[in-house]
Amino acid sequence: MRALPVRGDRGNPLLRAYHDGLTRHWTPMQRVAGHLISAIGRGGWTAGERLYLSDTVRDRGLSMRDRKGLHRLLNPAAFPLADNPLKNKQLFARMAAGLPLPDACDPDRDDLDRWLDAQSDIIAKPSYCSKGQGVERFTREGAQWRGCDGMLDAARLADHLRHVWARGGVIQTRLPTHDALIALSPGALPTLRIVTCLNEAGDPEICDMALRLSVGGPRPVDNFNAGNLVLAVQPNGRCGPAWRSGGRRPPSRHSRHPATGAVIEGLLLPDHQAACALAARAHDHFRDGFTLIGWDIGMTAQGPVLIEGNWNPGTDIVQLVNGRGLADSRLGILYRHALDRLSEQAWRDARAVQRDRR
Structure with a gap:
């Protein structure tokens, strides 16, 4: 669903570029449909996002509901899902041949x-x-x-x-965790989420990254929404404090791992540059039809390994760990650059309610 706010987007240049493009190219009936979706509360921020993103971040941010419609525009090869190599895992493995992948x-x-x-x-x-x-x-x-x-x-x-x-x-x-990270992710392989976006020159550019760590437990995943940790990684590989999902409570901040006590904040992430190089190289394999991709790079004992790519990468965790809305980031600038270059047909095809069969 693409919600179209009646009152506009105030000072958020990213949402303004997205919604203005829809307004210019939609028919009157489509605009009414978009306004109705907004009026019934199916657009904008969810209760969960309001819980862990501050008003300042949200004023300049991109919500989960808005990002899916925006990413659907910028990544036209995402549908049908059966042909989407970033959703069809068997197809992904075939197309990523030559890159370091799990056995x-x-x-x-x-x-x-x-x-x-x-x-x-x-x-x-x-x-x-x-x-x-x-x-x-x-x-x-x-x-x-x-x-x-x-x-x-x-x-x-x-x-x-x-x-x-x-x-x-x-x-x-199952890949073994890098020795330096075992105490930081005892329940699952830690993954570095790296978001790449085609820049003004058409080259994949690394725009954001966040390290995900497991707190332990029976589920072999490190996803934030499963109660695990996420933290910012600076361009030099230095780790910031970690945030842990609190469910219905605000997320908690940790400088040490809550289960093992291992130091997180200030850690220099091993194999950081190699992981960044892998993400940029991977986007070259999947550039047709994908302007931006969120890569999950496994930080293994054998070095960085490509786990998967995501056509609709979550923007909530990078906004949380960076403490700023996406509109104020390099990724937000490249989003607007890509929106400015969309064809009129692409805008017209972006319906208020868009359902694609697998």
Whole structure:
């Protein structure tokens, strides 16, 4: 849904560029529909965003509801989802060939049973999901495997993994965490979210980054909305304080890991420059139809590894850790640059309610 505020966007140049473009190109009926979506409260900031983003940040920020419509304009290759390599995980693995990726098994081409015999710790991820939904970890214990729902033998595990694959998911080796980060992310591989955007010269430019750390627990994910930690990383690789989701309470600030006590604030992130180089290189593989991409780079013992790309990367966490709205950032400037260069047809195709089949 694309909500069109009746009263405009005050001093937010990013939202003004987005909403003015819609207003200029929409028919009167589309504008009425956009105003109605705004009037019923389906646009702007959610209660959760209001909880952890200050008024100052939100005045110059980009909400979750607005960003999806904006990203849909800037990343036309996102739909249909079945053809979107940043949503279809099997397609992503094929297109990212040549980049450092987790070791994986393709049951259509590989012997899954033989592959499992050589593994001791694996991850299964469903396709078309986000925020760590449906991710499963299985660890070998003797002749059996332990998952989040208990023990199962190799044959049952193989059957389950073939079902995951048949529905578009992927099966991967669980990567070991970089030695310097083990105490900072005890429950899952830490990932560096790096947002790249094509700049004025058409080159991928690194615009924002945030490190995500697990606090521990049974779920093998480091997502902020799952109760984990997120923090800003400066261009020189220096880490800021971490923020932990508080659910219905404001997020809490931590200079040390809440479970292990390891120091977070001030840490110099290992392999930072290599991770940045990987993100820029990856965007070159996926530049057709994608102006901006949010990359998840695994910080492993073997160096940075490309986990996935996101066509609709969340802007809430970067606004939280940086303490500023997106309109005041380099990424906001490049958003406006890309909006200024959209075709009239692209604006007209951006409907108030847009639903695409997978």
